[in-house]
Amino acid sequence: MTQTIRFPDGFLWGASTSAYQIEGSPLADGAGPSIWQRFVHTPGNIRDGDTGDIACDHYRRWEQDVELMKQIGLQAYRFSINWGRVLPQGRGAVNQAGLDFYDRLVDRLLANGIKPMVTLFHWDLPEALDNQGGWLNRDIADWFADYARVMYGKLDDRVTSWATLNEPWVVADGGYLHGTLAPGHRNRFEAPIASHNLLRAHGAAVKAYREMGGKHDIGIVVNIEPKYPATNSPADVDAAARAHAYMNAQYLDPVFLGRYPEKIKDVYGEAWPEWPAEDFELIKQPIDFVGVNYYTRSVNKDDALAYPVRATPLRQTSATYTETGWEVYARGLTDTLTWVAQRYGNPPLYITENGAAFFDPPVAEGGRINDPLRVDYYQKHLRAIHDAIEAGVDMRGYCAWSLLDNLEWAHGFSKRFGLVHVNFATQERTLKDSAYYYRELIASNGKVL
Numbered sequence: 001m002t003q004t005i006r007f008p009d010g011f012l013w014g015a016s017t018s019a020y021q022i023e024g025s026p027l028a029d030g031a032g033p034s035i036w037q038r039f040v041h042t043p044g045n046i047r048d049g050d051t052g053d054i055a056c057d058h059y060r061r062w063e064q065d066v067e068l069m070k071q072i073g074l075q076a077y078r079f080s081i082n083w084g085r086v087l088p089q090g091r092g093a094v095n096q097a098g099l100d101f102y103d104r105l106v107d108r109l110l111a112n113g114i115k116p117m118v119t120l121f122h123w124d125l126p127e128a129l130d131n132q133g134g135w136l137n138r139d140i141a142d143w144f145a146d147y148a149r150v151m152y153g154k155l156d157d158r159v160t161s162w163a164t165l166n167e168p169w170v171v172a173d174g175g176y177l178h179g180t181l182a183p184g185h186r187n188r189f190e191a192p193i194a195s196h197n198l199l200r201a202h203g204a205a206v207k208a209y210r211e212m213g214g215k216h217d218i219g220i221v222v223n224i225e226p227k228y229p230a231t232n233s234p235a236d237v238d239a240a241a242r243a244h245a246y247m248n249a250q251y252l253d254p255v256f257l258g259r260y261p262e263k264i265k266d267v268y269g270e271a272w273p274e275w276p277a278e279d280f281e282l283i284k285q286p287i288d289f290v291g292v293n294y295y296t297r298s299v300n301k302d303d304a305l306a307y308p309v310r311a312t313p314l315r316q317t318s319a320t321y322t323e324t325g326w327e328v329y330a331r332g333l334t335d336t337l338t339w340v341a342q343r344y345g346n347p348p349l350y351i352t353e354n355g356a357a358f359f360d361p362p363v364a365e366g367g368r369i370n371d372p373l374r375v376d377y378y379q380k381h382l383r384a385i386h387d388a389i390e391a392g393v394d395m396r397g398y399c400a401w402s403l404l405d406n407l408e409w410a411h412g413f414s415k416r417f418g419l420v421h422v423n424f425a426t427q428e429r430t431l432k433d434s435a436y437y438y439r440e441l442i443a444s445n446g447k448v449l
């Protein structure tokens with residue numbers, strides 16, 4: 001007999017997107033290009049040569065998309081601001097049309113009883129700043145704080161949830177170490193510098209918010225993937241510890257503890273710089289919540305050749321895998337949430353992303369899209385969140401990734417995470433079965449689990 005699951009009163013149910021993945025119109029109405037403009041138009045970087053030139057055409061179809069959110073019954077909508085739409089050169093002159101787009105979107109969300117949850121940076125760095133060194137230039141902390149002040153000034157009278165960064169680990173690892181994401185650098189000496197400056201920029205934006213008298217919530221969004229050792233051999237245990245330090249602790253330790261995990265030096269070796277002490281005073285500005293993006297776990301084996309963590313994830317024979325090659329392992333979410341709670345003093349937590357790409361059947365007669373594997377994924381992971389709540393974790397809300405099928409970065413449009421199917425040829429939207437399931441979940445505050 002499964003017990004009746006109850007989520008806390010006021011638990012917030014939402015869905016997430018990001019600007020470059022859904023908006024399209026990257027240069028419309030005075031917007032300045034981001035580093036993704038050059039990256040996607042460089043042959044070989046994106047599967048099938050897909051780009052964000054149109055994506056979900058959300059820049060023009062945003063009113064229809066808010067209607068979809070209302071149809072699903074979303075209580076919140078997490079989205080990001082395209083920095084270059086608002087500040088075409090990344091600094092200095094404001095592009096009023098860009099600011100107006102987000103202003104109108106926020107008003108329409110609120111008119112529909114949907115809480116806007118704004119992320120200031122979701123990987124689309126203005127090209128003009130990248131031309132000045134981007135995340136490798138220590139001045140970017142000030143550039144980011146200046147941009148943040150523009151957004152606070154325009155929207156803080158209505159936006160009550162701010163996140164500075166989305167997943168600094170992915171930006172450093174993908175953009176500067178492995179080169180799989182914009183700006184496509186492959187340099188083990190650059191990666192820690194970019195990562196550190198991302199955290200400095202986070203701190204500078206939080207400090208700016210407090211200094212302007214901001215009274216709402218501000219936090220950071222990090223991806224966390226729990227790392228389990230393949231065996232209990234010291235070599236594998238240490239490999240998992242290195243992988244954990246690199247992807248997980250490297251970000252929340254500076255923010256909450258004002259220092260990096262000791263293990264990170266073992267990961268980077270000679271590539272790890274010494275940091276000025278005052279940087280940590282900036283990085284560890286008190287925040288109001290942590291956004292956790294959870295998708296999967298990894299089981300790690302010691303592997304001297306696997307740079308930089310010297311650990312290789314092992315495929316789990318009896319597990320289900322998603323289209324992005326991620327194991328479905330909901331227990332890892334409970335473990336992740338209890339780890340964050342215990343290590344950092346039980347801060348308020350939101351799941352800001354959780355979801356899966358599975359092959360979806362074409363739209364059936366009557367417009368139904370049967371996606372049972374995605375429904376199962378959500379059911380398992382929401383039960384795992386409930387287990388964490390029972391263990392005392394301060395869970396405040398959940399945002400599914402994603403509202404819409406969208407541009408899955410280097411995967412192009414080939415990986416569909418949406419609750420809503422998008423026909424990219426016609427831009428027709430169709431709610432998948434998982435959207436109807438999510439609607440029931442929201443309406444019952446999780447009771448249908």
Ligand SMILES: OC[C@@H]1[C@@H](O)[C@H](O)[C@@H](O)c2[nH]c(CCc3ccccc3)c[n+]21
Pocket residue numbers: 018021166167170223293295353401408409417
């Ligand atoms: O891959 C699905 C989503 C992306 O579409 C989001 O933009 C991004 O925030 C996001 N992060 C993760 C987990 C971290 C990760 C990203 C890319 C590659 C491997 C792990 C998964 N996702």
